[in-house]
Amino acid sequence: MKREELISNIYAKKSVLCIGLDTDITKIPPALLSEEDPVFEFNKAIIDATHEYCVSYKINTAFYEAQGIGGWKSMEKTLNYIPENIFTIADAKRGDIGNTSTQYAKAFFEKMNFDSITVAPYMGKDSVKPFLEFEGRWAIVLALTSNEGAFDFQYLKSEEGELFKQVISKVAGWGTSDNLMFVVGATKTDQLKAIRALIPEHFLLIPGVGTQGGNLDDVCVHAMNKDGGILINVSRQIIYQSDQVDFAERARDEAVSLQKKMAVYL
Amino acid sequence: MKREELISNIYAKKSVLCIGLDTDITKIPPALLSEEDPVFEFNKAIIDATHEYCVSYKINTAFYEAQGIGGWKSMEKTLNYIPENIFTIADAKRGDIGNTSTQYAKAFFEKMNFDSITVAPYMGKDSVKPFLEFEGRWAIVLALTSNEGAFDFQYLKSEEGELFKQVISKVAGWGTSDNLMFVVGATKTDQLKAIRALIPEHFLLIPGVGTQGGNLDDVCVHAMNKDGGILINVSRQIIYQSDQVDFAERARDEAVSLQKKMAVYL
DSSP, X not given: OOHHHHHHHHHHHTOOEEEEEOOOTTTSOGGGGGSSSHHHHHHHHHHHHHTTTOSEEEEEHHHHHTTHHHHHHHHHHHHHHSOTTSEEEEEEEEOOSHHHHHHHHIIIIIISOOXXXXXXXXXXXXXXXXXXXXXXXXXXXXXXXXXXXXXXXXXXXXXXXXXXXXXXXXXXXXXXXXXXXXXEOTTOHHHHHHHHHHOSSSEEEEOOBSTXXXXXXXXXXXXXXXXXXXXXXXXXXXXXXXXXXXXXXXXXXXXXXXXXXXXXXX | OOHHXXXXXXXXXXXXXXXXXXXXXXXXXXXXXXXXXXXXXXXXHHHHHHTTTOSEEEEEHHHHHXXXXXXXXXXXXXXXXXXXXXXXXXXXXXXXXXXXXHHHHIIIIIISOOSEEEEOOTTOHHHHGGXXXXXXXXXXXXXXOSSTTHHHHTTOXXXXXXXXXXXXXXXXXXXXXXXXXXXXXXXXXXXXXXXXXXXXXXXXXXXXXXXXXXXXHHHXXXXXXXXXXXXXXXXXHHHTSOSSTTHHHXXXXXXXXXXXXXXXXX
């Protein structure tokens, strides 16, 4: 998906909501477990109930890989079920030497049809560049993550500033705001201003609202730009609102509630 | 596999050779393409020809993921075909927030039966710890990689030294030399002494000998310890020695040649 289409969807829906399909088979309503593919049935119901209120779905590949080949099938079916005009993210945190990153890019952009993939920056330029060579596809590079472990290395300060700032500055030079986004945790509102100063144009993928404690209003105030410019990911707080037969309805209610809060800023 | 067993295999075989099964369907002998699962048939022949001369196989998951579900099946079949007493590595470069890393650990240690997985350190402690909670399994954490992009971030110097040294020092405290290894590129011989001073006991997984230009003798001299203490990974230089029907034989010749050079130091 091209940047213009994403922006147009954001303003049409008045939403920057990304729904994370971190679908854990042990957490879905027991009623679904008799289905042939419970994870897909769960996702299908969630997508049906929520797609009008979000502009993106993020599939956390780990939860599918943990189910082996069956999980990989559920992931492909889920991806193919997502409506055409919604931005899809493979939350896969990949990244390796060049020839290997090229294989990952083929896996997620050619074998499957994701719009984007999350990428870990530790191995540098040749690990990121292969993901930027596919027309209309995006690399979403980890900058400042929402978890406790973010404090271990991401804030380490060298002469030119903290590591996460180095990552943003350098990586931004390897692509454009048409094929690169950055992950910045919603729990890092103090840093969002500084990050916006570094990269005013780029989209940010912002996890951490909800279960992890980030505040939605703070994020909208500090991170939005004239194009919307952010995707706020919410996973567990939406998809696990209920473990009863009303799970999809309750997920929709939560998505609507979040979308309304976002609309104020759009 | 436990550390003692790995060490015992190293001395029994007089080898620290790890063979990388980065099996690219576009590079295997054309004669195999008529097989039902060409990638598995290729790997099977390589394993049959080389398993006496190596102590480890490393499966680069990207090459299998690029083939979709069929690739995932080839990977599982390959893993199951590797003899019991050989240390297996999922070269998957995973790592995410805690609950997600736990899913990756389940994927590679429970759903599949790998001894170890490579892990990217950028997201810190809660992204690495879940891989350390499985008895007899290992996390192999990226420290100083063999690629050009290693210079982008891994050498950034904060008050307490370069990033890769920070990674080694901190991560070493999260596990033990019985469940943690580090990736250090063979092209970094200048750094190997410093790394050995930091972690005299830990095993190092050393890619970059061969196609990437690392020197085997230098690595053995600077990185081995009393337990062997290293696994030298060679991929393309072994598995793509020939694209004719003699590919497995030629791969064995190369494995034997490398093993003989290693034996001098063991």
